[in-house]
Amino acid sequence: MNTLDAPYLNCHSLSTQSNVLLVRDALGRPKQCWYGDANRVTLSPQTQRRAHRMHMRDQANLGAGPLASRAWGLRTREWALSTAESLHHTHRWDHQEALDTARAALNGLGLNFGATTNTAYLTKVMVFAPENAGETLAKVIHTHQDELATWIAKAAAAKAAGADTKTKKSKTKGKAATGDDDAAPAAAGKDDKTPPMPQKVRNQLIAALAPADAIDIALYGRFLTEIATGGNVDGAIQTTTAFSVEPANIVEDYFSAADDRKIARQRQGADFTNALALLNAIDPLATEDPEQDLPLADNRGAGMTGYQPFVSGTFYAHSVLDRALLRRNLRNGGTPEDEIEDYARAAEQAFLDAFVNAVPGAKKNTTAAPGTLPKLVLVHEGKRPYNYATCFEEAIQPSAGAPSIQGATRLLQHHAMITRKQKLDPGTVLTYDLAVSELFDDLRLSGQLGPLEVHTPEELATPLTAGQPT
Structure with a gap:
C-alpha cells in the first residue's frame, strides 16, 4: 500500500x-x-x-x-463461559468438565480468574477478542483434549505438592522458633512449579484470541498484558x-417518586362514617401486643424523594x-x-x-x-x-x-x-x-x-x- x-x-x-x-x-x-x-x-x-x-x-x-458483512470483536470477562457453552453444545462435553477445562486452559495462558463462587469462571480483566473466539477456543480444546487433560492433571499435582511444601516449611519454621532441637530444614529438592502447557496447544489457543479481522479491534485497539504474545493492537482512533x-452548568433536580399503592388509596379517599365509634373503642390503658400490632400503610407524602x-x-x-x-x-x-x-x-x-x-x-x-x-x-x-x-x-x-x-x-x-x-x-x-x-x-x-x-x-x-x- x-x-x-x-x-x-x-x-x-x-x-x-x-x-x-x-x-x-x-x-x-x-x-x-x-x-x-x-x-x-x-x-x-x-x-x-x-x-x-x-x-x-x-x-x-x-x-x-x-x-454490515464484516467481523467484529467482543470485550468480555466471560470467555471461559463462552468456550464451555461451545464445548457442551457443539462437541457434546459434560457441562462442568467443559467449564473446568476452559478455565484451566485460559489460566494456563496467563489469564487469572476470580476467587468467589460468582466470579470463579470470569477472568479478572476483560479480554477484547473476535466474537467467535469462544467457538475457536472450544475447537482447539476439543482437538487436543487428551494432551490438555494430561497437562491439567500434572498442573494440579504440582500445585498440590507446592501447597504441601509450603505447609511443611511453615511447621518447620514454627518448631525452630520454639527451640525444638528435633526441628530440621526441609529437604532440598526440585522446585515445585506448574508445568508449561504444551507449546503447540498454547500457540493455537493464543491464535484463537488474536485480533484477526475484527474491525473494532483494528479501529480502537486492545491492550492485553496478561498474555505476552497475545497480540496487542495500537488503536487507529x-x-x-x-x-x-x-x-x-449543573442543576440539582429535586424529584419525588410516587408509590402506586399509596396513590390508589389516596384516590379512594378516607372513610369517616364510623370514625367516632372507632376512636371511642380505643382503650388507652391497653398494653401493646406485638403479635397483633400489624404495620399500617402510610398515605402521607411521596413514595421516595431525592x-x-x-x-x-x-x-x-x-x-x-x-x-x-x-x-x-x-x-x-x-x-x-x-x-x-x-x-x-x-x-x-x-x-x-x-x-x-x-x-x-x-x-x-x-x-x-x-x-x-x-x-x-x-x-x-x-x-x-x-x-x-x-x-x-x-x-x-x-x-x-x-x-x-x-x-x-x-x-x-x-x-x-x-x-x-x-x-x-x-x-x-x-x-x-x-x-x-x-x-x-x-x-x-x-x-x-x-x-x-x-x-x-x-x-x-x-x-x-x-x-x-x-
Missing part, C-alpha cells in the same frame, strides 16, 4: 445537550475539569468511544451501513475528553482516525491484501456516521439524550492530528448569545486560520441546526466559509478520498 498523502482524518463537533447526565464520577456527580478560565463539565473518552463502537456494531447487526465550551444532578451545555468533541495505522492493523490481522483498501474505506465511513449520530445512552429514558443531533460537524484531512480544544480555552459567556452559535463561529474562524497557515484542505461541514445553517449562509455569501457544506455523514469524507490510493 502506498503512503497516504493525508493519513489523519480530523473530526470536530459541537453538540448541545439539555438536562442530561451522560457520564458520572465515582460519587454519582457529573464529571468536571478546570480548563482555561472556567470550570467545565466533561464527557470521558471511553464514554464516547463505546457509544461510537456500539453504534457501528448495531448498524451492522441490522444489516445497515458499510460494515484517538479521542479527546469532550467538554462544555461555556462554564459548567436529588439528581443534570448538566446542560454545548460540548466540543474531537476524534482523529489514523488511516495508515488502520490499514496496518487490518494487514496484521490477516485481512487479504486485495481487501484492505475497501475494508478501510468502509470502516472510515462507518466511523464518520457514528461520530455524527452516536450519543452516550446513560439515563436515556429520563433525558432522551440519544435523540440529539450535533450543531456542527467539521471533518478535514491532515498530515498530523489537529485538536482545536485551545480555541475554547477562554470560556464562552452565555450573556453574549447562544453558546452554540458563538462556538460555531469561533471554531470555523480557528479552522480558517489553521487551514491558511498549515495549507490544509478546508474539508467539509455538516449541521442539523437552523441557526448554524444561517451562519453558513452568511459566511458563504461573504466568501468566508472555507469548508464545503454537505448534508449527510456519507458526504463528509467524499472530497477527502482523492489522496488515497486506488
Whole structure:
C-alpha cells in the first residue's frame, strides 16, 4: 500500500445537550475539569468511544451501513463461559468438565480468574477478542483434549505438592522458633512449579484470541498484558475528553417518586362514617401486643424523594482516525491484501456516521439524550492530528448569545486560520441546526466559509478520498 498523502482524518463537533447526565464520577456527580478560565463539565473518552463502537456494531447487526458483512470483536470477562457453552453444545462435553477445562486452559495462558463462587469462571480483566473466539477456543480444546487433560492433571499435582511444601516449611519454621532441637530444614529438592502447557496447544489457543479481522479491534485497539504474545493492537482512533465550551452548568433536580399503592388509596379517599365509634373503642390503658400490632400503610407524602444532578451545555468533541495505522492493523490481522483498501474505506465511513449520530445512552429514558443531533460537524484531512480544544480555552459567556452559535463561529474562524497557515484542505461541514445553517449562509455569501457544506455523514469524507490510493 502506498503512503497516504493525508493519513489523519480530523473530526470536530459541537453538540448541545439539555438536562442530561451522560457520564458520572465515582460519587454519582457529573464529571468536571478546570480548563482555561472556567470550570467545565466533561464527557470521558471511553464514554464516547463505546457509544461510537456500539453504534457501528448495531448498524451492522441490522444489516445497515458499510460494515454490515464484516467481523467484529467482543470485550468480555466471560470467555471461559463462552468456550464451555461451545464445548457442551457443539462437541457434546459434560457441562462442568467443559467449564473446568476452559478455565484451566485460559489460566494456563496467563489469564487469572476470580476467587468467589460468582466470579470463579470470569477472568479478572476483560479480554477484547473476535466474537467467535469462544467457538475457536472450544475447537482447539476439543482437538487436543487428551494432551490438555494430561497437562491439567500434572498442573494440579504440582500445585498440590507446592501447597504441601509450603505447609511443611511453615511447621518447620514454627518448631525452630520454639527451640525444638528435633526441628530440621526441609529437604532440598526440585522446585515445585506448574508445568508449561504444551507449546503447540498454547500457540493455537493464543491464535484463537488474536485480533484477526475484527474491525473494532483494528479501529480502537486492545491492550492485553496478561498474555505476552497475545497480540496487542495500537488503536487507529484517538479521542479527546469532550467538554462544555461555556462554564459548567449543573442543576440539582429535586424529584419525588410516587408509590402506586399509596396513590390508589389516596384516590379512594378516607372513610369517616364510623370514625367516632372507632376512636371511642380505643382503650388507652391497653398494653401493646406485638403479635397483633400489624404495620399500617402510610398515605402521607411521596413514595421516595431525592436529588439528581443534570448538566446542560454545548460540548466540543474531537476524534482523529489514523488511516495508515488502520490499514496496518487490518494487514496484521490477516485481512487479504486485495481487501484492505475497501475494508478501510468502509470502516472510515462507518466511523464518520457514528461520530455524527452516536450519543452516550446513560439515563436515556429520563433525558432522551440519544435523540440529539450535533450543531456542527467539521471533518478535514491532515498530515498530523489537529485538536482545536485551545480555541475554547477562554470560556464562552452565555450573556453574549447562544453558546452554540458563538462556538460555531469561533471554531470555523480557528479552522480558517489553521487551514491558511498549515495549507490544509478546508474539508467539509455538516449541521442539523437552523441557526448554524444561517451562519453558513452568511459566511458563504461573504466568501468566508472555507469548508464545503454537505448534508449527510456519507458526504463528509467524499472530497477527502482523492489522496488515497486506488
